[in-house]
Amino acid sequence: MRNREVAELLYETADIMEFQQIEWKPRAYRRAAQNIENFGEDIEKVYEKKGKKGLTEIPGVGESIADHIAEYLKTGKVEKFEGLKGKAPSGTAELMEIRGLGAKKMKKLADKLEIKTMLDLKNAVKSHRIRRLSGFGVKSEENIARAIENYEKSHSRIPLGKALPLAEEIISGLKEELKNGTPGLDLSRIIYTGSLRRLKETIGDIDILAEAEEADAGKIMDAFVSLPEAGQVVSKGRTRSSVILKEGFAIDLRVVPPESYGAALQYFTGSKEHNIGLRNIALREGYKLSEYGLYSKNSGERIAGKSEEEIYRKLGLEYIAPELRENRGELKAAAKNELPELVDAGDIRGDLHMHTDYSEGTESLETMIENAEAMGYEYIAVTDHSRSQRIANGMDIETLKEQWKEIKSLSKRFRIKVLRGSEVEILKDGSLDYPDEILKELDIVVGAVHSGFASSEREMTGRIITALENSHLDILAHPSGRLLGKREAYAVNFGKVFEAAAANKKIMEINCQPSRLDLNDELIFRAKNYGLKFCISTDSHSVSDLASMRYGLGQARRSWLEKEDIVNTYPYSRLKEVFKKLRD
DNA sequence: GCCGTTTTCGGCCCGACTGTTTTCAGTCG
Structure with missing residues (x-):
């Protein structure tokens, strides 16, 4: 997936154009970049399949930008952008990240003080050359110094x-x-x-x-x-x-003030792209929308502003949940009353992925069951690691059977259904980490990849598909393997994985761990198009982790998922039909 | 550079805060 890379190129080009005081084009480039970033499909595949025409179907991408993207995908660079680069300092894109520095100030710093990079800027601050520049002063210089510090400390999200x-x-x-x-x-x-x-x-x-x-x-x-x-x-x-x-x-x-609360809430919730779309609708309907309210364009009279609901209603739209406000089609859907009925926290009836101290969890089986029951759940699956996960204290077959005994005895004391599960390692060759006679005794088999992250796309795709074709596997856990801010998703062909999962009626996990959130919102959206069902699972390692359900739920809602798409909203009786081997 | 049940040309969200150029430009969200 090279969307992020292409978007980055367009953002950088926009910065350089802005530096050159070119009007409007930077805005067009940024809009295109934003839409490419949020585009569900792989832009490279789109180009392979449909050519330039496919690219121009992306909102904000016209003839000219489509040509540039095509050139970039083919040759790895864009001749025109290479020429542009020479007209701005090499560090322009990075310097524009400094809070308080925009194109105009950057230009002045470059022209008068020859500041081209972050290092130049730091040196200029240190030697107090900035405060002597007309238009700047001591305060500006101090602010830049602080902004550099902040940038370096926390420019990651x-x-x-x-x-x-x-x-x-x-x-x-x-x-x-x-x-x-x-x-x-x-x-x-x-x-x-x-x-x-x-x-x-x-x-x-x-x-x-x-x-x-x-x-x-x-x-x-x-x-x-x-x-x-x-x-x-x-x-x-x-x-x-x-x-x-x-x-x-x-x-x-x-x-x-109270009369503007709804308008401000709407405005500051964004996204920026959603708001631009909404303002354009307002203009078309003869209104003006700002963070203070919705006003008649002619008379200036206030039409709405106290609540978000009121604003959307007056604009002829269904109320749009915050998670949907990304300008990914929600405005059109809202106008036609075709918004999804999003899954809600109250719909969740159970949690199908958690660990106990049998493997790498910190709590006993009993404590986990007790707390899950207290949360009002109807069922949980206990899914400790399988035997090859030595590092996570994976269970051998004997220990697993002991756990089954304990589950049976504890079940008598609790109302909640406790399913015998396992997070089973998908081995290098795609086979599962327990023999079939054990797998068929498990109520739920959650398959996962925890090794060989550097495998080629072909190897990894083959490995996962082999597992998906295994009749014992039910759920594919954290399907992309990414760790936010630490590890990229492994190389895998998601199109093929989703296709195989759909053909074999497997469930895709939305893992709630804050460092995972895997599948992420874009992949969930794509997976749904293959007709797949999901489960939202906390992958808890402790009692407090059970509460992270809301993070995964948020991603599901961002991906337009409804209750029906998510199997752990089903009552136990229906869940049994999904996981056929479940017995009472 | 993009886009269009107002438009194929002429628009492109708009208001608050800061610092400095003592009346406003630049930047941000």
Whole structure:
């Protein structure tokens, strides 16, 4: 999949064009890049199959950009871009990442101080050459110095599993602070927005929105900048403040009056592309939409703004859940009342992948069962590692049989159904890590790859397909093997894997571990097109992990999945039909 | 450079914050 690579090239080209003060083109290039990044199919395959015409079917890609992409896919470079590169400093793309530096300032720094790279910029700061430049001052120079520091500390994104608890902590701290001293403030209307509310797998920075009358806004801002977690205060105003947390993450807080709360929530939740689409619809309908409300274009009269629901309704659209707001067709679907009925936390009836201290989990079988039952689940599958996973204390056949005995005896004391499962290693040749007579005794076999990540695409694809053709395997666990920010997905042909899975009626796992989220939203979307069903599983190694169901659920919702697509929303009686070997 | 039940040409989201150029440009989201 080279979408990310092609998008990166277009982003970089946009930066260079912007540096040259070229108008509009950078916007067009960025839009194309964004859409390619979010495009479900492999752009290289699209080009192979349908040629240039296939490329121009991607929104934002026209004749000219399609030609450039084709040239890039064929030759590895674009002649025109090579020429452009010479017209901007070599470090332009990286330097534009520095907060507060845009094209205009960059140009001045390059022209007057010959700053071409991050190192040049650092040196210029150190020798105080920037403060002497017209248009800059001591403060600008200091801000650039800090921005460089922040860039180097945390330009990588925050995983959802870290950002979400962090935002919840900040918000509850804020509420605690405000509870005393500001009566009349509606504390339920402090909420995280942005990519976090859309539950993207990683978050750039955390955005928080609060509702307050003007008189109370100052108090919220004061409470915010004095939170114990806050490190450096980047800016503080009446409606917006920005701090950098001690651990390096940026958090923005905005305060809006009640009549604008819905409009602001909509606006700051984004995505940017969704909002642009929505604003265009508003314009077409004779309205003007901003973060303050929906207004009539002619009279300027306010039409809506208190709630998001109201805004979407007035624009003739169904309410669009935050996870869908990526401009991937949700606006058109909403106009036709064809949005999916997204799977919801309340639909989940069980968890089909977890570990105990029989292998690498930290809790006993009994504790896991107890806690799963307390969560209201109808069933769980206990899936400790198979024997070849020595590093994870994989179980030999005897230990596995002991576990079955314990499950049987514990089952008498609990209401919840406990299924005998195993996370079985898919070996190098595609065979499974227990003999057939053991596999057929298991209620659920979760197959997984934990070795040989460097295999060729052909080898890995063959290995996984062989496993999918094995009648004993039920679920393919973390199908891509990626670890967020650490390890790329292994080389595998997902088209072929999904095809084989569909032919053999296998279930694709959506693994909830924050470092995995695997399948990711794009692959889920693709897999669904093959008619596949999914399970959302926590792969818990401890009791607290059981709560990470929400991260996988978020990815499922981002991929438009409905209850019906996900087998662990089925009642036990129906689950039995899916996993035929299940007995009572 | 892209796009079109307003348009094949003429638009392209728009308002807050910061710092500096003492009235506004640049940047961000």
